[in-house]
Amino acid sequence: MSAVLARLAAILVAACLLFTSQVLTTPQRAAAADPGxxxxxxxxxxxxxxxxxxxxxxxxxxxxxxxxxxxxxxxxxxxxxxxxxxxxxxxxxxxxxxxxxxxxxxxxxxxxxxxxxxxxxxxxxxxxxxxxxxxxxxxxxxxxxxxxxxxxxxxxxxxxxxxxxxxxxxxxxxxxxxxxxxxxxxxxxxxxxxxxxxxxxxxxxxxxxxxxxxxxxxxxxxxxxxxxxxxxxxxxxxxxxxxxxxxxxxxxxxxxxxxxxxxxxxxxxxxxxxxxxxxxxxxxxxxxxxxxxxxxxxxxxxxxxxxxxxxxxxxxxxxxxxxxxxxxxxxxxxxxxxWSNTPAQRLQSFNFQDRYVRHANFDVRIDQNITSEDAKFRLRPGLAGSGTVSFESVNFPGYFLRHSNYDFQLVYNDGSSQFAADATFRQVAGLADSTWSSFQSYNHPDRYIRHYAYELRLDPITTATGRNDATFRVTS
Structure with a gap:
């Protein structure tokens, strides 16, 4: 009888040790471990x-x-x-x-x-x-x-x-x-x-x-x-x-x-x-x-x-x-x-520094001293490719700057590959000043965003005036 009791006691102790070990080694679940x-x-x-x-x-x-x-x-x-x-x-x-x-x-x-x-x-x-x-x-x-x-x-x-x-x-x-x-x-x-x-x-x-x-x-x-x-x-x-x-x-x-x-x-x-x-x-x-x-x-x-x-x-x-x-x-x-917390920013013209890119009735131009949300965009990861950017409107979320027939409008993203390509750009060193930025078209890499008669266009850049027009500062 004493041998049986000793064996049972040993089994009980081993089970307790195993249970204690599992309790001690199982980490407490962090508050953010599961989806929120x-x-x-x-x-x-x-x-x-x-x-x-x-x-x-x-x-x-x-x-x-x-x-x-x-x-x-x-x-x-x-x-x-x-x-x-x-x-x-x-x-x-x-x-x-x-x-x-x-x-x-x-x-x-x-x-x-x-x-x-x-x-x-x-x-x-x-x-x-x-x-x-x-x-x-x-x-x-x-x-x-x-x-x-x-x-x-x-x-x-x-x-x-x-x-x-x-x-x-x-x-x-x-x-x-x-x-x-x-x-x-x-x-x-x-x-x-x-x-x-x-x-x-x-x-x-x-x-x-x-x-x-x-x-x-x-x-x-x-x-x-x-x-x-x-x-x-x-x-x-x-x-x-x-x-x-x-x-x-x-x-x-x-x-x-x-x-x-x-x-x-x-x-x-x-x-x-x-x-x-x-x-x-x-x-x-x-x-x-x-x-x-x-x-x-x-x-x-x-x-x-x-x-x-x-x-x-x-x-x-x-x-x-x-x-x-x-x-x-x-x-x-x-x-x-x-919906990451990408900051709202403006695009300031290099050669008309009191003017900023803005949308008005979904057309896109540069206007003077615009601080309203019409001139604010979130530079999102490019819709069409890595290492690129797309410009999403702050006050019309889901709407992006898009070129069509080389003209720019603010357009709702329809999810198509064509839209993604038209709304995607490579941010490169400014063509007129390398401390500023220029934006090269993703699907027309020989063309850049530039203003002409204050309207935004997508054009080849071949002159000093064009380089000035195609240079912007990303600012708050």
Whole structure:
């Protein structure tokens, strides 16, 4: 018996040593070891604030502005401004959409007009890689709603029960002459056509509801598969096991001091390495943008807590009503490469040093003392080849300086090899002064960017005047 016990003790000790060794030698996972998170959002009012912006976080709590804090997409349809963007990934991960409110306050439209006679459309972009995006299009979702006055704050979620997306948004349908926003939904498979809108969420009486977002929970967390957070005077939580089924009121966040009079724009994010969620809320009443609220069970209001202010940071821009996507490693690599924080710079003429390259109505010329964003470009890695550059507009992201018939225009990148070649240049020592720069065409290497009668052209350079005209300084 003693021999058997001794043998068992030896086995136990060996097992403990093996377990201890594994525990001690397994490194703690670094916060940035896994892919991070992409937030799409807008930043404020005006024609530039109400566009699409991207931010990235390695841990979900500390955010960095992408693209130097500049916009990543700009709407050129409808009101030419967008708010409340939602970023949607297809179940197969092979397609993405951004859907947004077609609204531009301070761009010729007041809040009263937007509420009572606003756009009935949403603005939609599509991509297959999160990097190259289509031109935006308008999707009419509220035109079929009797007395529907607008379409705000869209969201979409894949519904496995119907094998398509539930697209939902707020529309003002006045009640007894008073404003009343409620949530409508339609089904879609491509964000180009939708089914007839139906009422999705409506609160009793005159209570309005504008913002709502749904999160899907894993098995074993709470009693519901889906939880939605809505701004309806409170931040109300509801649970359901079916997106289009019955929803149960779970309570609100007034217990931690947050109500709909203070915050709006609920935005869910699940930490990828643990069962913990952040519900980001836009502090619109104080104008401070998003703050996080943490929970280990979204369906239980009593589990929510406000983290210490020093435990998170939102980056340089004010982040307002958007959505967050948990990235794969491949997605993260593409996004961080495409929207790296390349500085905005100007091109100063060598022989007219008070003039800078700028675009005006998408034509390109040199003008005097231009400091506006029309004269600012990001020198991106060349679209057609390594060791080259392409000039991307700061205030029209996705638009590049391109030659066509040796003339220059600012043109949206259509993704073609011809576009890439026409928009790519080699930066070489200045033809008139080697401390400056000249830009040689990638696909017409005997020609350079130069100005002629203040217009930008692509020409062979054979004279001293041509060398002067083809020399520029890259400056801030």
């Amino acid at each position: 998170y992409l937030m799409t959002h807008f930043i404020g009012e005006g024609a530039t604030g109400q566009q699409i912006y991207f931010s990235h976080s390695a841990d979900g709590l500390h955010w960095n502005d992408l693209n130097g804090g500049g916009m990543t997409l700009r709407s050129n349809v409808g009101t030419r401004g967008v708010r409340d963007p939602a970023l949607v990934r297809s179940p197969g991960g092979d397609k993405y959409w951004i859907i947004a409110t077609d609204l531009c306050i301070g761009c010729g439209q007041t809040w009263s007009q937007a509420i009572n006679d606003g756009s009935r459309n949403l603005v939609v972009w599509e991509s297959t890689d999160l990097v190259n995006w289509s031109q935006p299009w308008l999707l009419n979702v509220a035109g079929a709603i009797p007395d529907g006055r607008n379409a705000w704050a869209p969201e979409a979620i894949w519904n496995p029960a119907t094998n398509d997306y539930v697209l939902y948004w707020a529309t003002n349908v006045p009640l007894n002459g008073a404003t009343k926003h409620r949530i409508f939904y339609a089904r879609t498979s491509d964000f180009r056509t939708v089914t007839t809108p139906q009422t999705y969420i409506e609160r009793p009486g005159t209570q309005e509801l504008i913002d709502t977002q749904i999160v899907e929970l894993p098995a074993g967390v709470g009693n519901y598969r889906y939880v939605r957070a809505s701004g309806d005077g409170q931040i109300t939580l509801e649970g359901s096991n079916s997106i289009l089924g019955t929803w149960t009121n779970l309570g609100n966040l007034s217990g931690i001091g947050l109500t709909g009079s203070q915050v709006e724009g609920p935005m869910w994010m699940k930490f990828r390495d643990r069962n913990e969620w952040t519900l980001y809320l836009d502090q619109y009443a104080s104008g401070r943008g998003y703050m996080p609220v943490m929970t280990t069970n979204p369906s239980s209001p009593g589990t929510y807590r406000i983290p210490a202010s020093g435990s998170y940071s939102m980056g340089g821009t004010k982040k307002r009503h958007g959505s967050i996507l948990n990235l794969t490693a491949a997605e993260e690599s593409r996004v961080l490469t495409r």
